Amino acid sequence: MTNREQYPNPRSGRARTVRIACTVVQAVCGLFAAVLAAHIVMVLGEANPANGVASFVRGFAAAVSLGFDGLFTPTNAKFQVLLNYGCAAIVWLGFGAVVTALIRRLALPRPRELVL
Numbered sequence: 728m729t730n731r732e733q734y735p736n737p738r739s740g741r742a743r744t745v746r747i748a749c750t751v752v753q754a755v756c757g758l759f760a761a762v763l764a765a766h767i768v769m770v771l772g773e774a775n776p777a778n779g780v781a782s783f784v785r786g787f788a789a790a791v792s793l794g795f796d797g798l799f800t801p802t803n804a805k806f807q808v809l810l811n812y813g814c815a816a817i818v819w820l821g822f823g824a825v826v827t828a829l830i831r832r833l834a835l836p837r838p839r840e841l842v843l
Contacts, residue, residue, distance in 0.1 A: 735743045749827045756823025759791040763816040770808040808820060 766788035774781040789796060795815040801807050 742835060745830060748834075749830055751803070751825050752826050752830065756819045756826075760816040760819040762787045762791060763812045763819070767809055767812050767816075771805055788812060791815070 757831060764783060766784050769781050774784065776785070792812060792815045795811045795818070797811065798814065799807060799810040801810065
């Protein structure tokens with residue numbers, strides 16, 4: 728067998744669909760993590776909560792916090808936001824990596840082994 732027969736063609740329809748699906752999953756999870764990080768930066772920098780951008784980011788971050796927003800309750804409010812929303816951002820990045828790996832593993836055929 729030649730090398731071409733052992734591995735799926737990277738330009739095939741299935742491989743392209745898997746790449747697109749993985750890119751979408753990574754982009755969505757990365758966006759959610761970035762919004763959570765932006766919220767942390769705004770809280771630590773004491774952004775004006777009445778500002779439209781700060782209000783939008785706060786609402787978006789609350790929606791994607793995965794219930795972590797009340798997990799840790801230290802006395803310092805800024806440290807509380809850092810811990811809770813930071814954990815949610817890390818979970819989103821980990822979730823994206825795991826789902827991408829599962830999609831690739833389950834959707835793409837494995838290379839055939841050579842039998843001698």
